[in-house]
Structures are given as structure tokens and as C-alpha cells.
Amino acid sequence: MRIYSILLILLLIVIPNSLKAQEHLRLTEKDAIELGLSSSVSLHSSRMAVDGAEATRNEAFTRFLPTLSASASYTRTSNVQPFEVELPALPTVPSKFVISPTIRDRYGLNLNLTQPLFTGFALTNSYKSASALTSAQQYEFSRDSVDTELAIRTAYWNLYLAGDLKVIIDESVKLIETHLTDANNFFEQGLLTRNDVLKVETELSQMRLEQIQAESRERLASLSLKKLLRIPSSTVIEIISKPKVTISNDPGIDSLIEIGMKKRSDLSAVREKVRAAKASVGMARSGWYPKLMLTANYQYMRPNPRVLPAVDQWDETWDVGLALTFDIWNWERTKHQTRRASAALAQARDGLEQLRDAVELEINSQYLDLIAAQQSVEVATAGVRQAEESYRVTKDKFGVDLASNTDLLDAEVALLRARTNLTRATVNQILAEAKLRRAVEM
Numbered sequence: 001m002r003i004y005s006i007l008l009i010l011l012l013i014v015i016p017n018s019l020k021a022q023e024h025l026r027l028t029e030k031d032a033i034e035l036g037l038s039s040s041v042s043l044h045s046s047r048m049a050v051d052g053a054e055a056t057r058n059e060a061f062t063r064f065l066p067t068l069s070a071s072a073s074y075t076r077t078s079n080v081q082p083f084e085v086e087l088p089a090l091p092t093v094p095s096k097f098v099i100s101p102t103i104r105d106r107y108g109l110n111l112n113l114t115q116p117l118f119t120g121f122a123l124t125n126s127y128k129s130a131s132a133l134t135s136a137q138q139y140e141f142s143r144d145s146v147d148t149e150l151a152i153r154t155a156y157w158n159l160y161l162a163g164d165l166k167v168i169i170d171e172s173v174k175l176i177e178t179h180l181t182d183a184n185n186f187f188e189q190g191l192l193t194r195n196d197v198l199k200v201e202t203e204l205s206q207m208r209l210e211q212i213q214a215e216s217r218e219r220l221a222s223l224s225l226k227k228l229l230r231i232p233s234s235t236v237i238e239i240i241s242k243p244k245v246t247i248s249n250d251p252g253i254d255s256l257i258e259i260g261m262k263k264r265s266d267l268s269a270v271r272e273k274v275r276a277a278k279a280s281v282g283m284a285r286s287g288w289y290p291k292l293m294l295t296a297n298y299q300y301m302r303p304n305p306r307v308l309p310a311v312d313q314w315d316e317t318w319d320v321g322l323a324l325t326f327d328i329w330n331w332e333r334t335k336h337q338t339r340r341a342s343a344a345l346a347q348a349r350d351g352l353e354q355l356r357d358a359v360e361l362e363i364n365s366q367y368l369d370l371i372a373a374q375q376s377v378e379v380a381t382a383g384v385r386q387a388e389e390s391y392r393v394t395k396d397k398f399g400v401d402l403a404s405n406t407d408l409l410d411a412e413v414a415l416l417r418a419r420t421n422l423t424r425a426t427v428n429q430i431l432a433e434a435k436l437r438r439a440v441e442m
Contacts, residue, residue, distance in 0.1 A: 023232065023234070023235045023236070024235075024236045024238065025231065025235050025236065025237050025238065026238045026240050027156070027237055027238065027239065027240060028240045028241045029153065029156050029157075029241040030241075031240075032152055032153075032156045032225070032229060033149055033152050033153065033156075035229050035231075036148065036149075036151075036152035036228050036229050036230075037145065037148060037149065037152070039229060039230040040148050040228075040230075041230070042144065042148065043141075043144055043145060043148055046140065046141045046144040046145075047141060049137050049140070049141070050134070050137045050138055050141050052137075053130075053133055053134040053136075053137040053138075054134050056130050056133070056134070057127070057130040057131050057133075057134045059130075060123075060126050060127040060129075060130040060131075061127055063116070063123050063126065063127075064116070064123055064127070065115075066113055066114065066115040067113070067114045067115075068111065068112070068113050069111070069112045070109070070110065070111050070112075071108075071109075071110045071112075072108065072109050072110075073106075073107070073108040073110075074105075074106070074107055074108075075105075075106040075108075076104060076105060076106075077103075077104050077106065078104075079102065079104060080102055081102070082098050082099075082100060082101045082102045083098070083099045083100035084096050084098050084099065085099055098309075099309055100309060100310055101309075101310060101311075101312070103303055103310060103312045105312075106301070106302065106303065107301065107302045107314075108299065108300075108301040108302075109299070109300040109301065110297065110298070110299050110300075110301075111297065111298040112295070112296070112297050113295065113296040113297070114293060114294070114295050114296075115293070115294040115295075116291075116292075116293055116294075117292040117293060117294055117322075118289070118290070118291065118292040119286060119289075119291050120285070120286030120287065120288065120289025120290070120291065121282055121285075121286055121289070122282075122283050122286035124282075125279040125280070125281075125282035125283040125286070126279070126283055128275070128276075128279035128282075129275075129276045129279035129280055129283065130276075132272045132273070132275035132276035132279060133272070133273070133276045135268075135269075135272040136268075136269040136270075136272035136273050136276065137269075139265040139266070139268040139269035139272065140265070140266070140269045142265040143264075143265035143266045143269065146265065146438050146441060147438070149438075150434055150435065150438045151228060152225075152228050152229070153431070153434050154431055154434070155221070155224050155225040155228050156225060156239070156241075157243070157427045157430055157431055158221045158224070158225075158427075159218070159221040159222055159224075159225050159237065159239055160239045160241075160243070160427065161221070161423060161424065161427045162214070162217045162218040162220075162221040162222075163218050163221075163239060164423045165214055165217070165420060165423060165424075166211070166214040166215060166217075166218050168416065168419045168420055168423065169207065169210050169211050169214045169416070170211065172207055172412065172415070172416040173204070173207050173208060173211055175412050175415075176200065176203055176204045176207055176409075176412055177204065179200055179408060179409070179412065180197070180200045180201060180204055182398075182399075183196060183197045183200045183405060184197060191401060192405055196405040196406075199405060199406065199409060200405065200409065203409055203412070203413070207416075222237055225237060243426045243427060243430050253363070253364060253367050256363050256367060256436075256440050257359075257360055257363050257364075259440050259442065260359055260360075260363050260439060260440040260441065261356065261359065261360075263440065263441045263442070264359055264440075264441050265441060266355065266359075267352070267355060267356065267359060270348070270351055270352045270355050271352060273348050273351075274345070274348045274349055274352055276348075277341070277344050277345040277347075277348040278345055280341045280344065280345070281338065281341040281342055281345055283341070284334065284337040284338040284340070284341040285334070285338050287327060287330070287333065287334030287337065287338075288334055289326075290324055290325065290326035291324070291325045291326070292322065292323070292324050293322070293323040293324075293325075294320075294321075294322055294323075295320070295321050295322070295323055296318070296319070296320045296321075297318060297319050297320075298316070298317075298318045299316065299317045299318070300314060300315075300316045301314070301315065301316075301317075302314045302315070303315070304316070304317055359439070362439045363436070363439045363440060365439075366432065366435045366436040366438075366439045367436060369432045369435070369436075370429070370432040370433060370435075370436050372432075373425065373428045373429035373432040374429055376421075376425040376428065376429070377422070377425045377426055377429050379425075380418070380421045380422040380424075380425040380426075381422060383418040383421060383422070384415075384418045384419055384421075384422045386418070387411075387414045387415040387417075387418035387419070388415060388418075390411050390414060390415075391411040391412065391414070391415045394407050394408050394410075394411040395408060395411070
């Protein structure tokens with residue numbers, strides 16, 4: 001009885017965990033993209049980079065504002081003789097005067113206010129640079145989002161492709177198994193030779209091998225999608241969306257390139273980096289100018305050294321002033337800094353031109369791939385119709401001994417290849433459209 005109780009407890013523990021491990025998830029393409037974008041680690045990292053850039057920009061702005069600092073001090077000094085002055089003795093006047101008494105405990109509170117008035121445009125250019133880099137990081141985040149969406153979309157349709165190919169191969173296995181049954185019947189009737197039966201068995205073995213490989217490819221495609229969506233590997237994903245081949249209006253390659261040049265996030269990011277590099281040149285040139293600073297101080301000290309004679313009591317004093325600094329000679333440091341910043345600006349501009357060329361080439365390439373994919377779908381669709389008709393006719397002839405065993409095998413293989421080609425061509429067109437949209441960012 002005790003053994004039965006233990007087994008029951010184990011079943012209660014294992015069964016819920018098993019059900020949980022085999023969680024079923026039905027996903028449309030839109031659902032997969034939303035889930036992937038919300039859980040992407042790379043996108044989170046890119047978003048944190050935007051937050052960091054915004055913090056740097058805000059920090060740069062604070063340098064325009066006054067700075068208020070406070071300090072406090074306490075000092076215990078050694079015992080020294082007070083500073084005294086002795087005068088000739090008079091009847092009514094003391095002969096000794098203490099000019100500076102001995103005060104061993106000294107306290108101080110100080111407030112300091114500084115406000116930059118002119119920095120040679122260093123602060124202005126520093127803020128411009130930080131703002132441009134913030135915008136660049138935001139554009140890079142947008143680009144990362146587009147890339148992540150394409151990766152999810154590709155993994156989604158690759159899983160659909162792997163599953164559909166597996167279904168096609170499973171159907172082909174059933175066709176050849178039926179063929180093998182018919183071939184064995186004909187062999188027993190003396191209508192086929194043993195070699196004909198062996199050909200069918202060989203083809204069936206080959207098809208079963210492809211069936212095993214198709215199952216492996218489907219599992220790998222499913223795992224790839226799960227990793228992008230960051231869901232448990234034990235989850236069973238069901239693909240809901242079906243491929244829809246649409247023929248959209250062709251705006252023309254010139255129009256697509258024009259749109260891409262305006263809307264591509266990576267191009268906008270590099271443009272902002274060029275702006276930042278230009279502002280860095282202005283920052284380097286600020287060394288040619290003087291710096292002017294407004295300062296104000298408030299002291300509350302015991303004793304206050306500005307109050308004479310020194311008295312062991314709290315006194316307050318203040319001061320306001322202007323500080324002007326100018327580097328008369330710094331061994332041409334400013335010149336070298338400006339030269340370095342100018343070189344970085346030239347590199348940024350060259351990088352922008354190179355990226356423009358790369359974008360134009362990418363749009364052309366994806367546009368041609370889409371045209372080829374559309375044409376492939378048309379050819380593959382016609383091929384399936386032809387292969388299905390050929391298989392139907394050949395199978396009917398084989399049943400009345402008007403077609404050979406080899407003819408039927410060829411028709412079965414041709415039907416498998418035609419269906420496989422159509423599935424691949426359909427998915428390729430969907431992905432080609434997605435890649436062109438990514439290249440243009442439509």
C-alpha cells in the first residue's frame with residue numbers, strides 16, 4: 001500500500017511538470033515579431049546605449065549652468081605665543097596690545113559659486129556633439145529593431161518551410177509505400193520483375209532517409225526561432241500564418257533608392273556622427289580663445305582671517321570676481337588637437353559616402369532577388385500542375401500496364417521535387433520582400 005502511495009505522489013509531481021514542459025504555443029507572424037522584439041537581449045542592450053547617450057547629452061547641458069559647492073573644515077593648532085605690541089608706559093593706557101591672539105580651534109564653512117561666461121565655444125560644441133551622438137544612437141536602435149524583426153521573420157518562415165517540406169516528404173513516402181504495395185501485387189502476378197520491386201524499395205529507403213533529415217531540419221528551425229523569442233526549448237510552436245504571394249506595384253529601382261537614402265536609419269546615424277565630428281573640431285579650436293569665469297564665495301568662519309584683529313567668534317565675509325585665463329603657449333597642443341579632430345571629421349564623411357554606395361548596392365541586389373523570386377514562384381506553380389497531371393496519368397497507365405515501374409517512380413520523384421520547389425520559392429519570395437523592405441526601410 002505504501003508503494004502505491006509513493007507512486008501516486010510521483011505521478012502527481014511528474015505529470016504537471018511534463019505538461020508544463022510541453023507547452024503549446026500558436027504563433028502568427030505578427031505575434032512572433034511582437035514577442036521577439038519585446039524579449040530581445042540585443043535590443044535591450046541597444047536601448048540602454050540610447051539611455052547612456054541621453055545621459056551624456058544631459059550632462060553636457062549642465063556645464064552651461066552655475067556650480068555651487070560647499071566645504072567645511074576644523075583645525076587644531078599648536079600653542080604659540082600671541083603677537084603683542086608693547087608701547088611706552090602711560091598712566092591711563094595699557095603698555096601691551098595683543099594684535100593676534102592665540103586661537104587654537106579654528107572652524108570654517110565655505111560656499112563657492114562658479115559660472116562659465118565664455119569658454120571659446122567649447123561648451124556649445126560639446127553639447128552639439130553629445131546631442132548628435134544621442135540622435136545617432138537612437139537611429140542605430142531603430143536599425144537594430146529592423147534587423148531583429150527581419151531575423152525573427154526569417155526564422156518564422158524557415159520553420160514554416162521546414163514543416164511544410166516535412167509534410168510533402170511524408171506524403172511522398174505514403175505514395176511510394178502505396179506504389180510498393182502495387183509493385184508487390186504485380187510481382188506476384190508475374191507482371192513485374194524482382195528488380196522492379198527492388199527499385200521501388202530503394203526509392204522508399206531514400207525517401208525515408210530524407211524524411212529523417214526533414215525532421216531534423218524542422219527541429220533545428222524550431223530551436224532557432226525559440227532562441228530568438230527567448231522561450232523554453234521544450235515549447236511546441238505551431239505556425240499559424242500561411243504564405244500569401246502578392247504582386248505589389250513596382251515603384252521602380254530609382255524610386256526605391258531615393259526612399260532608402262532618405263529613410264535608412266543607419267544613414268541617418270552616420271549623418272549625425274558627421275555632425276558630432278564637426279562639433280568636435282569646434283571643441284578642439286576652443287583652445288585658441290580665452291576663458292572667462294564668474295566666481296563668488298561666501299565664508300562663515302571662526303575666526304575669520306579676513307577680519308582683523310582675529311577674534312574667537314563667528315564672522316561672515318563674501319567676494320565676487322571674474323577669472324580670465326588664456327594659454328599663451330602650449331607647444332601647439334591646440335593645433336594638434338584641431339588637426340586630429342579634422343581628420344576624424346574627414347573619416348566620418350568618407351564613411352557616409354561609402355555607406356551610401358553600400359545602401360544603393362544592397363537595394364539593387366534585394367530588388368533583383370525579389371524579381372527572381374516572383375518569377376520562380378510562377379515557374380514552380382506551373383511545375384506543380386504539370387507534375388501532378390503527369391503523376392495522375394502515369395499512375396493510371398501503370399495500373400493497366402501501359403507505363404513502366406520506372407516511369408511511375410520518375411513521376412513520383414518529379415512531383416516531390418515540384419512541390420518542394422514551390423514551397424521554397426513561395427517562402428523565398430516572402431523573405432525577399434522582407435529583405436527589400438529592410439533595405440529601404442519602407
